Amino acid sequence: MKRRSFPGGTHPPQHKSATADTPSEICPLPPELVIPLAQHVGAPAVACVNAGQRVGRGQVVGKPNGFVSVPVHASTSGLVVAVEPRPHPCGAELPAVVLQPDGDDVWAEEYLTQSFHVLTTETMLERIREAGVVGMGGAAFPTHVKLDPPHGKTIDTAIVNAVECEPWLTADRRVLLEQRDKVLTGLEVLQKISGARQMWIGLEDNQTDVAALLAPHCKQRGVGIAVMPAKYPQGAERQLIYAITGRRVPTRGLPMDVGVLVQNIGTVAALTDAVTRARPLIERMVTISGPNVVRPRNLRVRIGTPIAHLLKHCGLREEAAKVLLGGPMMGTAQHTLAVPVLRGTSGVLAFRRQDITAPAGGSCLRCGRCVAACPMHLLPTFIADYARRDALDLAERFAARNCIECGSCSFVCPAGIPLVQSIRYAKGAILARRRST
Amino acid sequence: MLAAVISLGSLGCFAAILLAMAARRFAVKVDPRQAALLDVLAGANCGACGYPGCSAYARALVAGTARPDLCRPGGPETLARIATILDMEVATGEPQIAVVRCRGNRRQSRAKYDYQGLEDCRAAQKLAFGPKTCPGGCLGLGSCVQHCPFGALNINEQGLAEVDRDRCTGCGLCVSVCPRQVLALAPARSHIHVQCNSPDAGRKVKNYCHVGCIGCRLCMKTAPECFVMEGFLAKVNYGHEKPTAMADAMERCPHHCIQDLAEPRETATHSPSAEERTS
Numbered sequence: 001m002k003r004r005s006f007p008g009g010t011h012p013p014q015h016k017s018a019t020a021d022t023p024s025e026i027c028p029l030p031p032e033l034v035i036p037l038a039q040h041v042g043a044p045a046v047a048c049v050n051a052g053q054r055v056g057r058g059q060v061v062g063k064p065n066g067f068v069s070v071p072v073h074a075s076t077s078g079l080v081v082a083v084e085p086r087p088h089p090c091g092a093e094l095p096a097v098v099l100q101p102d103g104d105d106v107w108a109e110e111y112l113t114q115s116f117h118v119l120t121t122e123t124m125l126e127r128i129r130e131a132g133v134v135g136m137g138g139a140a141f142p143t144h145v146k147l148d149p150p151h152g153k154t155i156d157t158a159i160v161n162a163v164e165c166e167p168w169l170t171a172d173r174r175v176l177l178e179q180r181d182k183v184l185t186g187l188e189v190l191q192k193i194s195g196a197r198q199m200w201i202g203l204e205d206n207q208t209d210v211a212a213l214l215a216p217h218c219k220q221r222g223v224g225i226a227v228m229p230a231k232y233p234q235g236a237e238r239q240l241i242y243a244i245t246g247r248r249v250p251t252r253g254l255p256m257d258v259g260v261l262v263q264n265i266g267t268v269a270a271l272t273d274a275v276t277r278a279r280p281l282i283e284r285m286v287t288i289s290g291p292n293v294v295r296p297r298n299l300r301v302r303i304g305t306p307i308a309h310l311l312k313h314c315g316l317r318e319e320a321a322k323v324l325l326g327g328p329m330m331g332t333a334q335h336t337l338a339v340p341v342l343r344g345t346s347g348v349l350a351f352r353r354q355d356i357t358a359p360a361g362g363s364c365l366r367c368g369r370c371v372a373a374c375p376m377h378l379l380p381t382f383i384a385d386y387a388r389r390d391a392l393d394l395a396e397r398f399a400a401r402n403c404i405e406c407g408s409c410s411f412v413c414p415a416g417i418p419l420v421q422s423i424r425y426a427k428g429a430i431l432a433r434r435r436s437t
Numbered sequence: 438m439l440a441a442v443i444s445l446g447s448l449g450c451f452a453a454i455l456l457a458m459a460a461r462r463f464a465v466k467v468d469p470r471q472a473a474l475l476d477v478l479a480g481a482n483c484g485a486c487g488y489p490g491c492s493a494y495a496r497a498l499v500a501g502t503a504r505p506d507l508c509r510p511g512g513p514e515t516l517a518r519i520a521t522i523l524d525m526e527v528a529t530g531e532p533q534i535a536v537v538r539c540r541g542n543r544r545q546s547r548a549k550y551d552y553q554g555l556e557d558c559r560a561a562q563k564l565a566f567g568p569k570t571c572p573g574g575c576l577g578l579g580s581c582v583q584h585c586p587f588g589a590l591n592i593n594e595q596g597l598a599e600v601d602r603d604r605c606t607g608c609g610l611c612v613s614v615c616p617r618q619v620l621a622l623a624p625a626r627s628h629i630h631v632q633c634n635s636p637d638a639g640r641k642v643k644n645y646c647h648v649g650c651i652g653c654r655l656c657m658k659t660a661p662e663c664f665v666m667e668g669f670l671a672k673v674n675y676g677h678e679k680p681t682a683m684a685d686a687m688e689r690c691p692h693h694c695i696q697d698l699a700e701p702r703e704t705a706t707h708s709p710s711a712e713e714r715t716s
Binding site: 090091092332333334335358359388418421422424425428429 | 549554560
C-alpha cells in the first residue's frame, strides 16, 4: 500500500458517516421516467421512438450521433408518453424520452451470459458503446472513446478511481462493498482492453475497511491498492495520477499522454454488465443525503428517475432550500426537482434554509489561502480579479484555462469571494474569444 | 567665472544646434488632418468604432482604411466634421440609442432561483442559463452599467437596467456586453418600443411574466406596418411608425409591453387595488 498525495487541496468536513454503512436499497419505480437524450459529453443521442410506442427494459430509445456519443436506453418497460423538452440538470429544457412504466419491468430481449475471455477487444468495445457506458464519476465521458486511444498512445497503467473525495457521497464505497465481484471482473476487462501492465485502485484513508476487504482479491489479480490521505480533490484525474504514479499530465494534455487511463469504480462495474451480459447502463448507485434528508442512504436508481421521487422516498424534513446534484464542492444546484438522475449523477443532496450560509462578499485580504489550496498551482485571486475587470489577456497569461474548477479556492476564501465562478467565467470568455477570432 | 559662463554657454549652444538638427532630420511626419480628426472625435475612447481608441481611429481614417461613420458617441455632428476634414461627402446616419427590452421586474417576472455570486450578468447566465425563468429577461446585475463609458445606464430599484436618453450616445457597447441581448439599438427619434425580449410562446410567457409579449398580434392588427412579428415576439418596425395608430396599439397591448419611453414611466405594477376591485 502506498500513501502519497498531491500539493494543495483542502479538507472540507466529510459528512460520510450518514450513509457510509447503510446498505443500499432498490429505489421503487417512479410514475414517470424522464430519460434525456443528452446524458454524456459529446453529441446528444437522436430519439428513435415515438410517443405511444411500447418499449421494453433496456431497449434503445436514442441512437448515438457520431463517434463521441452513446445510445440511450429505456430504464424499464412501459409506454413512451412523449418525446419533448424537459428540465435537464444543466438548467435548460432539453429533449427527453418520457416513459410511463408498466410495472412489469421486462427486458426487451433475452440477454446472454458470456465469459469476456473469448471476446476480442473490438467486440468488447462495441458492447461497451452499445450499452451506453459513460464515466460515472460525474463527467459522463463516453467510455469506449477513452478505452480506444488514438494510434501512438499506449496505456501502461490503469487506475480505478474509488477516491470519492466529495463530502457526503458514498455511492462508490457502496458499489465496492456490494458489487465486489462485478468490480473485480470489470478490472480484468479493463486490463484486457487497455493492455495496462499496472493496475491500481485508488482509495482515501477513510476507506481502510474497504481496502482491507479488497486486499486479498486484488493481490490475487496483481492489482495494487493505493490508499491516500483524505484530501479534496484527491479524486480529480490529474491529482490522482500524480499521487499514484508521480507523473504529471501536461496542461493541455490528457492522461493517455503519460500512459495512464483512469476509470471511475461505478464505470468499471458497469463494464462487466456491458461486456459479459451485453446489458445496458440503466441503473446506478446514487447517494441521497444532506441535513434535510430523514433517511439518508444509497439507492440503486433507474436512469431518468426524477429527483423529487428520490427525495420523497428518503423523506425531507422540510421544504428543501437547496438541492445539489453531485457533491457539495462541484455539484450543481437545481432550480426544479423535476430533473432526472443521469448516468453521471453520483448524489442528490438536500439542504435546509439554515444550512446555507450566504457568502460574506468581502474584498480580498491577500491572505493567500486560495493560492495554497489550488491543486493546479494557480493564483485564483489574481485570475478572479482579472475576470471581473474583463482583462482576459492577463487571465490567460495566469493560466486561467488550467483551472479544473474544483472549488477549493472558493471553499477556503475567508472573504467569501466567488473565485471559482469568476475563473469559470474567464475560461468561457477566453474560449469564446478564441472561437470568434 | 567668465571661463565657466563661456564654456557652459557654448556647450549649451552646441547642444541646442544639435537638437534642432535632430528634430529636423528625424521628424515623424504626421498628417495634420490626424490631429484635427482627434479634436473632433468624441474623445471617450469607447472603442465602439472597433479601434483601440480615438487616436487609432483617427489614424485609420487618415489612412483611408476606416469608414467615417463609426464614431457612435459623436453622432451626426462629428460625422459632418470628419467629412469636412477628409473632404468627402457622406450621408448623415441616423443617431441611435439603446433600449432596454424588458419590463419584467422582480414582482412581475418569476425568478428561476436565488442567485448568490459574482455581480455580473454574463457569469450569472452561465449558471443554469440565468436566475430568471424568462430566457430573454434583464438579469439586472449590471454588466451593461459597468461597461457604459458615458454613465448612461443604471439598474433601478426594481432590478432592471434603465437608459438615460440624454446621456446615451448609441455606441452599442452595452448591446455587445449583455448576454441575453436585452439591450438593442433603435433610432433615437423613436420613443415607442416593445419592451420585451422573450422568444417563447404566449402560454409559456404567461407562466413567468405579467408584462411579457404573448405574441397576440393585437398591435399588428391595430397599427399595421408599425409592428412586425419575429417568432412570438412583436417588434416595432422602425422607420414606418405612425404615432396615433401606435398610441392606440400601446393602449390595447394586454401585457403593456409597448411603452412610450419619452413619457414619464407609469409605475410598473398595475394590479387593481382592493377598492378598485370592489367598486
